[in-house]
Amino acid sequence: MIQLQHVCKTYGEGENAHHALRNVNLTINDGDVFGIIGASGAGKSTLVRCLNLLERPTEGAILYDGRDITGLSGRALLELRSQVGMIFQNFSLFQQRTVLRNVTFPLELRSEKGEAARKRAMELLELVGLADLAERYPSQLSGGQQQRVAIARALANNPKVMLCDEATSALDTRTTASILQLLQDINRELGVTLVVITHSLPVACKICNRVAVIDHGRIVEEGATAAVFGNPQSPVTRELLANDDMLAAIERDAEKGQEG
Ligand SMILES: Nc1ncnc2c1ncn2[C@@H]1O[C@H](COP(=O)(O)OP(=O)(O)O)[C@@H](O)[C@H]1O
Ligand SMILES: [Mg+2]
Incomplete structure (x- = not known):
């Protein structure tokens, strides 16, 4: 279980202070696919990076199973990071x-090498369905394939939690659906808790069992996905x-227009 208690994050000081998170209180249970949704600049990435x-x-x-992690450093911090995988919008692979x-990179960091x-x-x-592409370089892969590699890398340490920051925002609709399916399988079959940051309601609706809505650094609503959206x-x-x-209406109209 992850608990955020009165979490504030301020960038800068004095006149330049920017309050990116304001008194955030949230509980994310083991096995959740927990969505954090909000407009650009609302504080989603700051929250997940905390x-x-x-x-x-x-x-x-910020408590993991009751233990506050905010003061961790050195070895204990590395240990935490190995328990918490992360994937990003731009995949962040080593080119x-x-x-x-x-x-193998995270394994090498733990001195697991060789065979x-x-x-x-x-x-x-x-x-993640990419065994046949093992010897390729990231630039030789599609966006969806690159995100699959990033997911495989994030799983290398057997994390309990995976943080997904706009993980499908750079992908087309069909690729998004296949990545969301993979994330859902990872949640259900490996029992990994997912924290899914998105500005997309369809993405949140598709895989999250709970969602929180963030606005100007504050959680303004939280609950079961169906209840919040319904x-x-x-x-x-x-x-x-x-x-x-x-947006859906504009897309529909655009499609109708194309059909003539
Ligand atoms: N390193 C930083 N220094 C100063 N301000 C930042 C920094 N990172 C983010 N911010 C500001 O904090 C706010 C929240 O940003 P962010 O968490 O990236 O939002 P989101 O992911 O919801 O788009 C924004 O106004 C952004 O400009
Ligand atoms: Mg962001």
């Missing part, structure tokens, strides 16, 4: 390494839903 201390909260506590050597690392990496590539309480959520309907 969960593995890529950013340190200015105030508040100079093959697919296989991207996936054992290779075998484990090949199992992970099998899991009966939104906050004006911000209603606006997100209205914008989404509007």
Whole structure:
């Protein structure tokens, strides 16, 4: 279980202070696919980066199974990071390494080298459906394939939690669906808790069992996905839903136009 208690994150100081997170309180249960949705600049990435201390909260506590991690450093911090995988919108692969050597990278950091690392990496590539592309370089892959490599790499340490920051935002609709399916399988079959950051309501609807809506650094609504989207309480959520309907309508009209 992950608990955020009164988490604040302020960038800069004095006149330049920017309050990216304001008194965030959230509980993410083991096995959740927990969505954090909000407009650009709302604080989503800051929130998720606090969960593995890529950013340190200015105030508040973040508890993993009851233990506050906000003060960790050195070995304990590395240990935390190995328990918390992360994937990004731009995939963040090592361009100079093959697919296989991207996936062995976290293992090498733990001094697992040679045949054992290779075998484990090949199992992970099998899991994400890319075993036959192990010797390629990232630039020789499609976006969806690159994200699969990133997912395999994130799983190399057997994390309990995986953070997904706009993981499908650079992908087309069909590729998005296949990556979401893979993430769902990882959640269900490996029991990995997922924290899914997205500005896309369809993405959140498709895989999240719970969602929180963030606006200007504050959580304005939280609950079971169907309840939040079916009966939104906050004006911000209603606006997100209205914008989404509007986008869907524009897309429909555009398609009709094409058909003549
Ligand atoms: N390193 C930083 N220094 C200063 N301001 C930042 C930094 N990172 C993010 N911000 C600001 O914090 C706010 C939240 O950013 P972010 O968490 O990236 O939002 P989101 O992911 O929802 O788009 C934005 O206004 C952004 O400009
Ligand atoms: Mg972001």
